[in-house]
Amino acid sequence: MGEAQIETKVKVDVVKPEEIPHILEPGEIGAVLELVVSARDGQVTEKRVMKSKSFVRRFLEILWAQFLWPAGKGYLSSRDYAGGYASVGGQHENFYAGGGAGVTNHGVLVGTGTTPPTVDDYVMENQIAHGVGAGQLQYGATTFGAPASDATTAQFTVTRNFANGSGAAVTVNEIGLAVQSYQTSSVSMRHLIIRDVIAGGISVPNGQTLTVNYRIQVVA
Amino acid sequence: MKMLLELEKFRLDGQVLRHRQPARSFLRNFINLLYTQFAQSNYSMTDSDGTSRTVVAVPTYRMPNLAVVPGAIYYQKIPQESVGIRVGGSDNPVTPTDYDLAGFIHHVDGAPETSPVVKDAYYYPYSTGYQTFYGANWLAAPFFVPQSVDASAVRLRLYRYGNLPTQNLIASIRKTDGYNSPVGGDLCSGQIGGLNSITTDSAGDWYEVTFGSQYVLRPNTQYAIVVRIDGGDASNNLRWLRSSGGTLYRPHKDGTCLYATSSNSGASWTPADSNRHNLFYQLLGKRPLGLCYHGTLIREFTFPAPPPGAQFSLEAFFSNYCGSPVSVREAGIYASGATSDEYRAFVFLIARDILSPAITVNSGEVLRVRYVVQITV
Numbered sequence: 128m129g130e131a132q133i134e135t136k137v138k139v140d141v142v143k144p145e146e147i148p149h150i151l152e153p154g155e156i157g158a159v160l161e162l163v164v165s166a167r168d169g170q171v172t173e174k175r176v177m178k179s180k181s182f183v184r185r186f187l188e189i190l191w192a193q194f195l196w197p198a199g200k201g202y203l204s205s206r207d208y209a210g211g212y213a214s215v216g217g218q219h220e221n222f223y224a225g226g227g228a229g230v231t232n233h234g235v236l237v238g239t240g241t242t243p244p245t246v247d248d249y250v251m252e253n254q255i256a257h258g259v260g261a262g263q264l265q266y267g268a269t270t271f272g273a274p275a276s277d278a279t280t281a282q283f284t285v286t287r288n289f290a291n292g293s294g295a296a297v298t299v300n301e302i303g304l305a306v307q308s309y310q311t312s313s314v315s316m317r318h319l320i321i322r323d324v325i326a327g328g329i330s331v332p333n334g335q336t337l338t339v340n341y342r343i344q345v346v347a
Numbered sequence: 348m349k350m351l352l353e354l355e356k357f358r359l360d361g362q363v364l365r366h367r368q369p370a371r372s373f374l375r376n377f378i379n380l381l382y383t384q385f386a387q388s389n390y391s392m393t394d395s396d397g398t399s400r401t402v403v404a405v406p407t408y409r410m411p412n413l414a415v416v417p418g419a420i421y422y423q424k425i426p427q428e429s430v431g432i433r434v435g436g437s438d439n440p441v442t443p444t445d446y447d448l449a450g451f452i453h454h455v456d457g458a459p460e461t462s463p464v465v466k467d468a469y470y471y472p473y474s475t476g477y478q479t480f481y482g483a484n485w486l487a488a489p490f491f492v493p494q495s496v497d498a499s500a501v502r503l504r505l506y507r508y509g510n511l512p513t514q515n516l517i518a519s520i521r522k523t524d525g526y527n528s529p530v531g532g533d534l535c536s537g538q539i540g541g542l543n544s545i546t547t548d549s550a551g552d553w554y555e556v557t558f559g560s561q562y563v564l565r566p567n568t569q570y571a572i573v574v575r576i577d578g579g580d581a582s583n584n585l586r587w588l589r590s591s592g593g594t595l596y597r598p599h600k601d602g603t604c605l606y607a608t609s610s611n612s613g614a615s616w617t618p619a620d621s622n623r624h625n626l627f628y629q630l631l632g633k634r635p636l637g638l639c640y641h642g643t644l645i646r647e648f649t650f651p652a653p654p655p656g657a658q659f660s661l662e663a664f665f666s667n668y669c670g671s672p673v674s675v676r677e678a679g680i681y682a683s684g685a686t687s688d689e690y691r692a693f694v695f696l697i698a699r700d701i702l703s704p705a706i707t708v709n710s711g712e713v714l715r716v717r718y719v720v721q722i723t724v
Contacts, residue, residue, distance in 0.1 A: 182722045182724075190413075193413040219384075222385050246650075273382065276378070343381065345374065347373075
């Protein structure tokens with residue numbers, strides 16, 4: 128079993144303008160997906176940067192509710208991550224993506240599913256569990272990079288580390304982002320708003336860590 | 348995910364002119380507000396007045412974040428014309444950090460009046476006091492306008508104490524920080540001399556100061572009338588009448604907004620915030636040219652096939668009742684952002700587009716502007 132460590136401390140970083148990738152087309156609202164595999168000593172063994180292709184319906188539904196604030200005056204039924212339906216209205220806590228360490232239905236998620244995304248996807252096809260058992264990865268806390276912009280592009284970043292202590296390589300084929308909708312002071316629901324399938328997958332060797340950065344962008 | 352911008356002009360002869368273009372438009376402030384939600388973290392961003400505001404993820408008073416429909420704003424503290432789709436007359440290129448339409452077209456219900464009329468005022472003559480101003484001791488009366496005003500003059504309720512044979516009274520309008528203290532330079536100003544003709548009767552009288560140039564004020568922005576004299580002293584000054592303690596709140600001001608004092612010629616200000624003392628003034632002006640904004644409607648979800656996979660749209664109508672053609676060269680979306688203030692949310696531009704070509708809306712015509720938000724998988 129490896130000694131991979133997960134990061135549990137929430138942090139907010141300011142992303143320098145030169146770190147803003149330019150992949151989206153003018154006028155697009157979307158995300159850039161960065162995948163970085165690194166060894167325990169911090170050496171990067173693989174890095175990929177690609178366009179996230181797949182905001183799904185739930186993002187638009189929560190945005191609709193937020194535009195139409197407040198709850199009770201404008202709400203809709205939105206499929207949640209567990210397969211139920213949640214009544215979503217405008218709330219301050221909507222869209223929160225800060226899934227903590229070990230939390231597998233909130234924040235950035237990983238899986239082994241290879242079926243192309245559809246607009247109605249509400250759950251990962253085959254999610255990788257949290258842990259150090261065979262085929263599992265340790266979910267770190269989701270963290271955020273503060274907004275930044277350059278002459279054409281504005282972004283903020285959602286980041287999560289997945290450490291492999293399973294004893295063997297684990298291949299990640301699908302990546303998603305789940306956020307919350309607020310129901311009451313004690314109840315919130317989770318909704319998948321992005322699901323991407325990675326061509327060929329990305330292998331995380333035992334003892335190494337996969338860092339997923341979703342850079343949510345708008346391009347003028 | 349993309350947006351489309353669709354415009355339709357309904358002419359008086361019944362013809363409909365349609366225009367459609369890709370929107371290239373979401374701005375840094377949209378990312379800022381989304382970040383506040385995603386990270387549940389307070390974040391500073393620039394409001395439509397150009398002022399930095401810290402938007403609070405979960406404010407105590409739960410004023411809304413990202414709302415674009417005025418009818419849904421808690422407590423109705425944001426004027427109905429301040430959020431949603433708005434149009435403007437400038438084709439300055441879009442940059443991600445734009446915080447206001449460059450040529451904002453005001454919401455107006457009719458043609459400009461033939462001569463200035465009182466557009467905003469406060470006068471409560473039943474229980475009065477006064478504030479003194481001279482030299483470096485300036486006074487400011489914060490106010491909001493209920494609708495856009497092309498401001499041309501103010502009337503102040505004054506009386507004179509001592510002699511001011513050569514001095515001038517200067518009155519101007521400045522923006523405030525949103526909390527009663529003037530900021531920045533004069534937006535418009537004027538002055539009057541002959542101050543020894545001002546009454547010495549402590550009941551005061553109205554004195555009008557006409558601005559050298561006009562300036563259009565808009566709702567949801569707090570302004571201040573700033574007054575000073577180029578001279579005088581503690582024995583020779585002017586006194587601006589006000590209400591005394593315990594009199595009326597100004598309903599649209601919320602809370603204890605009263606007046607502000609400066610002892611260093613406007614370099615810094617101290618709002619007086621413990622009593623309901625409002626200085627007596629009348630703001631004169633006319634309607635500006637503009638379009639009547641009927642509010643923004645959010646249409647329901649649709650799932651067109653073939654792609655895009657899902658979409659909804661924001662839609663607003665603008666009628667030209669002002670009697671003159673109005674050229675529309677830009678469109679944008681304003682959304683609310685909550686601060687720690689109990690009473691107020693501020694307004695942020697989250698999208699801006701340049702129309703190509705521009706659209707002229709003639710008197711009596713109606714313009715429909717529609718933003719379609721789409722996702723395709």
